[in-house]
Amino acid sequence: MPRIFNEQNVLFEPKQSPVPEFSWHTSRKLAEMAGSKHLLFEIRSLDPGKYSYPxxxxxxxxxxxxxxxxRAMLRTPSGFQELREGDTVFFESGPEGAHxxxxxxxxxxxxxxxxxxxGIDIVEYPDSGKINILPYEEVYMADKVDYFAGEDNVADKWK
Structure with a gap:
């Protein structure tokens, strides 16, 4: 069954991070309300002078x-570009899709x-070196290491 979302049936809630530069309003659970299995979607309103997610x-x-x-300015690995009403922007997965x-x-x-x-998504934050495991929202900060780092002395663990 088609679901139509518009100003009359979309409720926005403010999202304010502990970092004051990040502030927006987001619709609540549209994908869940629609019964979506493979798409997540929200309507967001980015406040003047504020940044979206990191x-x-x-x-x-x-x-x-x-x-x-x-309008808003978009940051990508290619640089900065102004977006205007009617623009559609696709972000591929991986570092080339950073935004x-x-x-x-x-x-x-x-x-x-x-x-x-x-299902599971890993979100990386190049500016801070964090990773976020979605949908659990488990955020970690770690350096990239070799697969076998920290695995020495394995025989000691079998005693």
Whole structure:
């Protein structure tokens, strides 16, 4: 059964991080309300002078932004570009798909955030070196190491 979402039936809740530069409003559980099994989607409203999520990319998800109203600056590995109402941006999985928005205007920027959901996703944050395991939202900060790092003296563990 088709589900239609619009201003009359979408509720927005504010999301304020402990870092004041990150602030937005997001619709609540649209994908869940629609019964979606393989897509996650929300309508977001990025406040003026604020950033979206920290600069990141997904290892197991592709993502699309559709700018519904307003403007924002997009940061990617290629640099910066202004997005405007009507723009659709595809982010591939992996480092080439890294992205972040900044609302450089005085008006909110509203956009559809749509991504694939294959179960487990690893999100990496190049600026901070963190990883996030979704959907559990377990965030870790660690350096990349060799597969066998820390595995020496294995025989001692078998005693």
């Amino acid at each position: 600069y990141h990319f997904h290892r197991s998800a592709e993502e699309i932004f559709v700018i519904l109203s307003g 972040q928005l900044f609302n450089h205007t005085e008006a909110p920027c509203r956009y559809l955030d749509l991504r694939t959901n294959l």
